[in-house]
Amino acid sequence: xxxDRFLVIGxxxxxxxxxxxxxxxxxxxxxxxxxxxxxxxxxxxxCGIPYxxxxxxxxRDRLIARTPHEFAAQDxxxxxxxxxxxxxxxxxxxxxxxxxxxxxxxxxxATGGRPLRPPVPGLDADGVHGVHRLADGADIxxxxxxxxxxxxxxxxxxxxxxxxxxxxxRGLAVTVVLADPLPMALLDADMGERVCKAIxxxxxxxxxxxxVREIETDADGVVRAVRTDAGSYPCDLVVLGLGMGPEVSLxxxxxxxxxxxxxxxxxxxxxxxSHPEVFAAGDCVQTFHRxxxxxxxxxxxxxxxxxxxxxxxxxxxxxxRFAGVLGTALTAVGELEIGRTxxxxxxxxxxxxxxxxxxxxxTTRAGYFPGAAEIAVKLVSDRGSGELxxxxxxxxPGSGKRIDVLATAIWAGLTAEEFAGSDLxxxxxxxxxxxxVLVAARVASRAERG
Amino acid sequence: xxxDRFLVIGxxxxxxxxxxxxxxxxxxxxxxxxxxxxxxxxxxxxCGIPYxxxxxxxxRDRLIARTPHEFAAQDxxxxxxxxxxxxxxxxxxxxxxxxxxxxxxxxxxATGGRPLRPPVPGLDADGVHGVHRLADGADIxxxxxxxxxxxxxxxxxxxxxxxxxxxxxRGLAVTVVLADPLPMALLDADMGERVCKAIxxxxxxxxxxxxVREIETDADGVVRAVRTDAGSYPCDLVVLGLGMGPEVSLxxxxxxxxxxxxxxxxxxxxxxxSHPEVFAAGDCVQTFHRxxxxxxxxxxxxxxxxxxxxxxxxxxxxxxRFAGVLGTALTAVGELEIGRTxxxxxxxxxxxxxxxxxxxxxTTRAGYFPGAAEIAVKLVSDRGSGELxxxxxxxxPGSGKRIDVLATAIWAGLTAEEFAGSDLxxxxxxxxxxxxVLVAARVASRAERG
Numbered sequence: 001x002x003x004d005r006f007l008v009i010g011x012x013x014x015x016x017x018x019x020x021x022x023x024x025x026x027x028x029x030x031x032x033x034x035x036x037x038x039x040x041x042x043x044x045x046x047c048g049i050p051y052x053x054x055x056x057x058x059x060r061d062r063l064i065a066r067t068p069h070e071f072a073a074q075d076x077x078x079x080x081x082x083x084x085x086x087x088x089x090x091x092x093x094x095x096x097x098x099x100x101x102x103x104x105x106x107x108x109x110a111t112g113g114r115p116l117r118p119p120v121p122g123l124d125a126d127g128v129h130g131v132h133r134l135a136d137g138a139d140i141x142x143x144x145x146x147x148x149x150x151x152x153x154x155x156x157x158x159x160x161x162x163x164x165x166x167x168x169x170r171g172l173a174v175t176v177v178l179a180d181p182l183p184m185a186l187l188d189a190d191m192g193e194r195v196c197k198a199i200x201x202x203x204x205x206x207x208x209x210x211x212v213r214e215i216e217t218d219a220d221g222v223v224r225a226v227r228t229d230a231g232s233y234p235c236d237l238v239v240l241g242l243g244m245g246p247e248v249s250l251x252x253x254x255x256x257x258x259x260x261x262x263x264x265x266x267x268x269x270x271x272x273x274s275h276p277e278v279f280a281a282g283d284c285v286q287t288f289h290r291x292x293x294x295x296x297x298x299x300x301x302x303x304x305x306x307x308x309x310x311x312x313x314x315x316x317x318x319x320x321r322f323a324g325v326l327g328t329a330l331t332a333v334g335e336l337e338i339g340r341t342x343x344x345x346x347x348x349x350x351x352x353x354x355x356x357x358x359x360x361x362x363t364t365r366a367g368y369f370p371g372a373a374e375i376a377v378k379l380v381s382d383r384g385s386g387e388l389x390x391x392x393x394x395x396x397p398g399s400g401k402r403i404d405v406l407a408t409a410i411w412a413g414l415t416a417e418e419f420a421g422s423d424l425x426x427x428x429x430x431x432x433x434x435x436x437v438l439v440a441a442r443v444a445s446r447a448e449r450g
Numbered sequence: 451x452x453x454d455r456f457l458v459i460g461x462x463x464x465x466x467x468x469x470x471x472x473x474x475x476x477x478x479x480x481x482x483x484x485x486x487x488x489x490x491x492x493x494x495x496x497c498g499i500p501y502x503x504x505x506x507x508x509x510r511d512r513l514i515a516r517t518p519h520e521f522a523a524q525d526x527x528x529x530x531x532x533x534x535x536x537x538x539x540x541x542x543x544x545x546x547x548x549x550x551x552x553x554x555x556x557x558x559x560a561t562g563g564r565p566l567r568p569p570v571p572g573l574d575a576d577g578v579h580g581v582h583r584l585a586d587g588a589d590i591x592x593x594x595x596x597x598x599x600x601x602x603x604x605x606x607x608x609x610x611x612x613x614x615x616x617x618x619x620r621g622l623a624v625t626v627v628l629a630d631p632l633p634m635a636l637l638d639a640d641m642g643e644r645v646c647k648a649i650x651x652x653x654x655x656x657x658x659x660x661x662v663r664e665i666e667t668d669a670d671g672v673v674r675a676v677r678t679d680a681g682s683y684p685c686d687l688v689v690l691g692l693g694m695g696p697e698v699s700l701x702x703x704x705x706x707x708x709x710x711x712x713x714x715x716x717x718x719x720x721x722x723x724s725h726p727e728v729f730a731a732g733d734c735v736q737t738f739h740r741x742x743x744x745x746x747x748x749x750x751x752x753x754x755x756x757x758x759x760x761x762x763x764x765x766x767x768x769x770x771r772f773a774g775v776l777g778t779a780l781t782a783v784g785e786l787e788i789g790r791t792x793x794x795x796x797x798x799x800x801x802x803x804x805x806x807x808x809x810x811x812x813t814t815r816a817g818y819f820p821g822a823a824e825i826a827v828k829l830v831s832d833r834g835s836g837e838l839x840x841x842x843x844x845x846x847p848g849s850g851k852r853i854d855v856l857a858t859a860i861w862a863g864l865t866a867e868e869f870a871g872s873d874l875x876x877x878x879x880x881x882x883x884x885x886x887v888l889v890a891a892r893v894a895s896r897a898e899r900g
Contacts, residue, residue: 048878051819056820059818300876302873302883323871328873330877341873366495368507401880404854407874411872412864412868418861421773422773422858423778425789427850430851433752
């Protein structure tokens with residue numbers, strides 16, 4: 001009898017975390033681990049691509065956390081350039097496009113995400129790029145190096161804003177075209193307006209409320225402009241910043257059930273709900289919101305890593321489960337830092353809460369300390385119980401990471417009043433004597449009473 | 451009949467927070483508010499004094515949050531330069547040194563703290579300074595301006611280290627003389643060693659394990675050196691950085707009971723335990739540790755503000771109580787950031803926990819992102835329950851404020867494992883995909899199992 005076989009489809013955050021964690025718990029004589037990755041790289045940072053494009057990080061290889069060679073040293077057999085074509089759940093095999101058939105005892109589907117694409121003509125034109133694989137980053141870098149002067153970014157989520165920021169910093173004229181009225185759709189309108197104004201002030205053109213209708217191309221099929229109902233925006237580069245959907249074609253074809261978000265339905269141990277003998281993790285799965293229990297799809301490396309680790313623990317024989325998401329997100333555009341967590345007002349209302357929302361303004365450091373920057377903090381809470389439901393921060397340097405304090409308070413189920421009493425640090429270079437997050441909590445807890 | 455009378459002794463954080471909060475709840479026709487302050491200023495930032503000395507903040511008045519004039523506009527009668535000499539609890543009056551006798555219906559004792567002084571000869575020499583009143587800052591600034599070249603800082607708490615840092619930055623040769631083996635006594639030894647090495651590398655001389663024996667002076671009574679058993683450290687400036695004790699002479703003489711910390715015993719509504727008709731708040735009171743319930747004395751503006759606010763609410767007719775302290779503290783020395791919260795290992799052991807402590811090293815940003823700095827995170831937890839008890843961080847820019855995330859997790863009573871699953875933000879300019887605080891929690895939660 002040979003060793004038990006663990007086969008992983010997809011070699012980025014979820015897949016490689018699972019492989020590494022399993023190996024920590026089970027040696028090579030006990031378990032063979034094979035990873036199939038269609039691309040040339042594993043364990044790369046898709047989130048780092050904007051910074052590579054922006055030349056903030058100049059070396060592509062810095063975005064790669066670990067190479068197949070490094071995994072090989074742990075007896076993890078990583079096969080790059082190897083695309084899985086079909087899963088046969090009955091036979092317990094995976095067929096690759098190059099004709100191999102691999103058997104498995106444990107299977108993980110970690111096929112990741114794919115950039116969302118608006119259903120418009122011209123999207124396959126030369127000059128239209130997603131922000132997903134390192135090859136996308138290389139293509140955009142090449143376009144900039146070749147003299148691209150005008151870029152249109154479709155979508156104002158964090159990837160879209162980061163790309164707008166770095167392309168603007170590299171000297172391109174940048175227009176962000178939004179289907180929504182404001183960027184960062186998971187911010188409340190008052191906070192989104194702060195973002196919109198700030199990026200406009202930086203010289204980035206924002207065109208809201210304009211679903212894209214067509215990518216216009218020249219005779220050679222090269223992008224020439226982006227057309228909306230309101231106008232046509234000339235450009236030589238289009239970046240898709242509309243977010244990521246789950247890549248589920250392999251799973252769907254194999255018969256794994258998809259949830260209402262379109263991603264693979266899994267339980268908290270990351271087992272497929274329709275086929276518990278198969279694991280799935282990362283950007284291809286449907287997860288759940290910590291507060292509401294509702295299904296959610298959030299494509300983010302941090303969740304993928306944790307979910308992969310859960311799979312690795314379970315395959316390794318140790319109990320583990322994924323604890324859900326709050327939808328915490330953080331980004332920077334120039335010096336502006338934007339963070340959010342939990343439910344925004346509309347989400348909280350939809351979930352049936354009696355919503356109280358308050359925004360306060362403060363400074364990141366003692367007001368007299370050099371570098372004190374403006375910060376706005378918004379808290380969403382339940383009027384009846386006082387429970388904190390969501391938080392948003394927009395401000396200068398030092399603002400963004402404060403979202404983690406609020407995410408922790410929400411994760412722990414604190415009320416605004418309980419959190420308002422908490423013993424957060426105070427020192428003039430780091431905070432005013434009343435940290436803005438506590439001021440926000442105090443205002444929210446006072447609001448509850450009155 | 452006149453209005454009800456609220457008399458406040460001491461016009462800094464606790465006193466003025468109480469006065470302002472009371473006024474928000476009760477108008478001037480209903481309640482007269484009088485504040486007696488012995489010094490020239492109210493509502494000033496003692497924590498800002500090091501940065502004024504360091505010329506990081508050049509204008510003294512920037513350290514003053516609000517002036518007596520501004521309070522007067524709210525019908526709060528602030529009498530600076532007015533020292534209370536005695537409280538007559540039976541008569542319900544306070545006598546001032548200039549011979550006034552003021553009656554009250556509600557009394558708040560907010561006499562603050564005083565710099566701790568070692569019991570050695572020479573401490574009253576010319577050139578020895580506390581870091582307490584703005585006048586102290588002015589004196590030290592004047593000494594530097596007059597050409598002081600060598601400074602000895604007694605004590606390595608945060609005020610001591612901040613003063614060492616700013617004096618060093620202003621070109622003085624600085625020696626920190628410690629009675630303890632390491633600076634920052636409320637850090638575990640391994641973390642204290644990181645601090646000690648880093649400040650030594652900056653060129654600040656640290657002399658541990660040397661209780662001071664004498665301040666040597668010249669014939670004119672001017673400081674000349676600090677002598678310990680190991681040597682004599684020549685200097686023309688001595689700074690007391692030994693921490694703050696409670697200023698309780700007025701309260702003690704009036705018969706208010708002091709606790710084992712030497713500070714005024716109060717309940718959670720900030721009423722004196724021996725005389726519940728009297729409130730006390732701020733650096734002069736004994737508070738309690740959130741985790742252990744044990745008495746604690748922590749002189750810090752953030753607590754003083756919150757406690758003063760509790761008093762103001764109660765006098766204003768609204769229920770309120772102080773929720774305790776974790777001992778959260780944060781400081782910077784050069785680019786080094788140092789934070790702590792909750793119980794350190796020795797405190798946790800003394801409190802009867804079965805202590806597990808683990809330190810991890812990581813980076814503040816994605817490893818490939820410019821400005822990624824080293825950070826060490828230590829977590830103290832209870833081996834049996836997994837409950838988080840304490841946390842310490844030492845590292846480069848971006849490290850320090852992470853202590854707030856840990857303070858919130860501890861405040862909420864999370865276990866290491868519960869916290870390890872939490873949805874903290876990830877973006878390359880702000881954090882690695884595994885934030886170091888989560889890596890620490892994961893290691894701690896794994897340790898619990900093994």
